[in-house]
Amino acid sequence: MKRSESIVNISKAILDFQKEVKDPKREADNSFFDSKYVTIDKLFATVRPLLGKHGLSYIQAPTSDEHGRVGCITTLLHESGEFIEGDMFVMTLAKNNPQGAGSAITYARRYSLSAMLGVAWDDDDDGNVASDPKRFEQESKQKKATKQAPKENSKVKEIGFAVAKIAKEKNIPSNIIHAMTANYGCTKFIELNVEQAQKILEEVQKR
Numbered sequence: 001m002k003r004s005e006s007i008v009n010i011s012k013a014i015l016d017f018q019k020e021v022k023d024p025k026r027e028a029d030n031s032f033f034d035s036k037y038v039t040i041d042k043l044f045a046t047v048r049p050l051l052g053k054h055g056l057s058y059i060q061a062p063t064s065d066e067h068g069r070v071g072c073i074t075t076l077l078h079e080s081g082e083f084i085e086g087d088m089f090v091m092t093l094a095k096n097n098p099q100g101a102g103s104a105i106t107y108a109r110r111y112s113l114s115a116m117l118g119v120a121w122d123d124d125d126d127g128n129v130a131s132d133p134k135r136f137e138q139e140s141k142q143k144k145a146t147k148q149a150p151k152e153n154s155k156v157k158e159i160g161f162a163v164a165k166i167a168k169e170k171n172i173p174s175n176i177i178h179a180m181t182a183n184y185g186c187t188k189f190i191e192l193n194v195e196q197a198q199k200i201l202e203e204v205q206k207r
Contacts, residue, residue, distance in 0.1 A: 002085040010078035013054040014117075021050050023120040040110045047117055055079035058116075060109045065090055070101050071108035074116055086116050091176070092203055093183055100183045107179045152194055159197040160189045166204050177204070 004010075023038075038046075051057060059075045071090035077083050089112045091104040114120070167177055180200045181189050189197065 004082040009080040010082040013056050017054045070104050074112040155194050156197045159201050163201050
């Protein structure tokens, strides 16, 4: 984490912001863990007015690393010129295409901003990799998943239980798993094939 030489003013402003801000209502569905989360637009609509009231703003710069992971760096700014810059937050792309990258960056923006501001949201990544032009592709994959051989379907469920168990043990937010699933163009873990599910399991085991 980087910061300006002095953070006296920005610290007070963040304190005043946190005294007033209320966690936004979680209205979007996380189909993997049957939970709800706050979409990025709702998060922004909640925090921006209060940030401005207390002389605060933020910058979120998309970034990537040498391993091909993408994400963002979030910086909180104060009108005094003081700042606090968070560490780079990146995610591994399970599906290396523009939709997958955009989905991961959206998730990183939501996760890092809410973490820096102390706002609860029980994340997401619900661009779901998907933009409207890709909706047909997603629906096709969903239909294909429902026609999987019983043996393969059972294996995916088995891997899903293992992923959920490890995520709980390592305190990995559920939306990280949801984002990994979404990177394959799927909205539910069961829609993955065995190879895709296994890759997610391996990624979770490394964390």
